[in-house]
């Protein structure tokens with residue numbers, strides 16, 4: 001795998017975020033009990049031309065973050081602001097923030113042609129007028145995701161396409177409104193191994209070409225490292241480690257990230273292995289939900305029930321410790337000062 005980041009044009013290391021998330025908290029009501037805290041006071045920014053990876057096991061809260069950013073889930077508290085503008089109208093926000101979903105089989109309507117899927121958002125968002133301008137814009141979108149000859153592809157229905165081709169259509173559709181932000185929630189986990197890297201490379205190229213800010217949600221640490229400049233590791237709704245992707249993945253500081261890195265499945269897993277991993281993730285999700293209910297009630301370090309280095313002090317909320325340049329871990333092990 002060539003390093004997608006090494007050929008990156010020099011970018012301003014810290015341009016202002018185009019999307020700012022501050023203290024985002026999402027609680028789900030539970031029948032007859034306390035609400036379940038799926039996201040706990042999360043803050044981060046997405047920057048133009050950069051990819052931030054959000055990693056964690058099933059049930060850690062990644063999809064809830066994406067749903068809140070896409071305004072499909074109302075936060076319990078905190079804010080999500082577009083380019084420093086707190087009150088963007090719903091239509092303008094939806095144009096700027098687009099999503100690519102995990103399942104390209106479910107995200108396209110089987111009754112409609114590819115042309116219909118792309119023409120609709122172009123016209124609805126005023127990016128192209130009906131008729132010849134929309135024809136040209138559909139063609140351009142298809143070519144930009146390498147679906148050619150564009151005229152043949154435009155006439156097809158989803159069932160006539162492979163999984164990878166469908167995901168390319170879904171990406172083209174997300175680009176139609178010319179967004180500034182793309183939220184990609186496990187965009188390749190349902191695809192055949194052989195085409196996963198092609199689709200991730202395509203997203204990477206489109207990010208550069210259009211200066212998109214990309215949030216890449218994944219279970220896969222290898223592709224998180226390869227395709228992102230920064231990584232946030234989430235456990236039970238809390239970011240337990242964040243920093244430059246090489247740093248976090250090659251030198252993990254938090255016991256949870258270490259565990260993830262040690263148990264990471266290979267990117268080249270077969271479809272059967274991927275299915276087995278998915279079943280395991282669903283089991284994990286059920287376990288995490290049960291644990292999360294307890295954690296919501298208890299406080300302290302969310303990972304202490306599984307942590308091999310657990311200490312008495314972990315019953316208290318851990319500090320955010322600097323463990324390297326721009327690299328932080330939420331852990332008592334890295335508390336500054338005398339040994340405890």
Ligand SMILES: Nc1ncnc2c1ncn2[C@@H]1O[C@H](COP(=O)(O)OP(=O)(O)OP(=O)(O)O)[C@@H](O)[C@H]1O
Nearest residue numbers: 028038057058059060061062063064285288289292
């Ligand atoms: N609509 C909902 N109502 C109640 N609880 C929910 C809802 N959606 C998610 N949860 C719970 O919130 C927690 C976080 O779930 P979320 O789907 O955000 O995690 P995830 O990391 O994206 O997992 P996966 O990779 O399986 O999608 C889990 O405990 C989950 O059971």
